[in-house]
Amino acid sequence: MTDVVLPCLNEAAALPWLLDRMPPGYRPILADNGSTDGSPAIARRHGARVIDVPDRGYGAAVHAGLLAADPDDGVVCVLDADGSFDPADLPRLAGPVRDGEADLVCGRRRPATRRAWPVHARLGNAVLAHRIRSDTGLPVHDIAPIRAARRDALLALDLRDRRFGYPLELLLGAARAGWRVRELDVTYHPRAAGTRSKVTGTVRGTLRAVADMRAVLAR
Template identity: 35%
Template sequence: MPNPGSAMAMGAIQVVIPARDERETIGHVIGQLRRQGLDRIRVVDNGSRDGTATIARQLGAEVLREPRPGYGRACWLGCLDLAPDVDWLLFCDGDGGDPLEELPRFLELIDDHDLLLGDRTATAVGRASLTPLQRGGNRLATTLIGLGWGFRYRDMGPLRLVRREAFAAMALRDRGYGWTLEMQVRAIELALRIREVPISHRPRLAGASKISGRWGASLRAGWVILTTLGGLWMRRVLRRGQRR
């Protein structure tokens, strides 16, 4: 059970879960969050056709509808109209892979950080959960960010906790799968206090991945990495030029 200090921190967290066709797993995810003392749970239904939204609503989650496809678009909708006392945003997937029972380790670090990221590559269980395509995408993204911005991340995973003020300062523009990339790049540019937290990520509990394991989708994801980081680099160059 969370201690009183943890309970207070949990009350200041808004959970955002972008979900599409996660009927078989969304109940598990909501249950895990509730067991950690998290009550502000938003499920953003990103065009599901399997009743994901109905299940989430029956379990007491706030359900928002974003029919236009786009991971970042769903995440963005979930961040609008926040209650005044929300201090943190927690992003997680609806497939049951994120080890939400490990969230107390994130809470131990929130006083000294602005962005906490689950690092799947730091544990044997987490590494085993990644497909070769996911590992390749990770290496590509983290290497390019290291070359372009001088900060080497280990992972680009979905489990992330960001301070509300820091999130607002990021002014994220991407509304697709480049959302997570842009968040991590903007965190570097804003000199935020970043920490990657080792987590024992698992493969999705049920259903099919929208990207990993599918060569066509994975190739498109690789293209997203290249074009997103290229665009962010050009924006950085232009900002530098304007300051001269």
């Protein structure tokens, strides 16, 4: 059984579709970061394990989910809980890790529609990815919003960011550790109706994410 960590803050509208499409053999762990819209109850009704994460932040939710994942299986996946990714893609990402062909497999977003990925967010992602390629040599074009790796290896990286800088710190840590990193195309869908991105949905969210990532690069 492969655990799937779903960092979540108020994603009730997306969860039924997302959890109903979880592939056989993949077990969702909803790392709830203080939802007030009933997300935990919905997740439980659709078969997910729910853990409460009192420390706010994307990185805090992912880290708590990794700690809660089953250490015996080894491979763990992470994806957003907003319905922008299809869980059916998870076996493609987990396969090379399980077969020993890669240490980290990241999804490269390919937007299904123009509104799925705002232009300003796409450009910001491209700038960061270019810097990572230049500084580390990793063959990445995206900041890994959906990914698969071995649980123990992820924890051994000892990542410290608990906010939006976590995915960037993960790639930098993987490069320092000499990981074999592979990138696969995944379709990026518009978020579920009635939901808003914590990063690109507001000016405050965007500025906060930029500040978090700048702090990671400064370190």
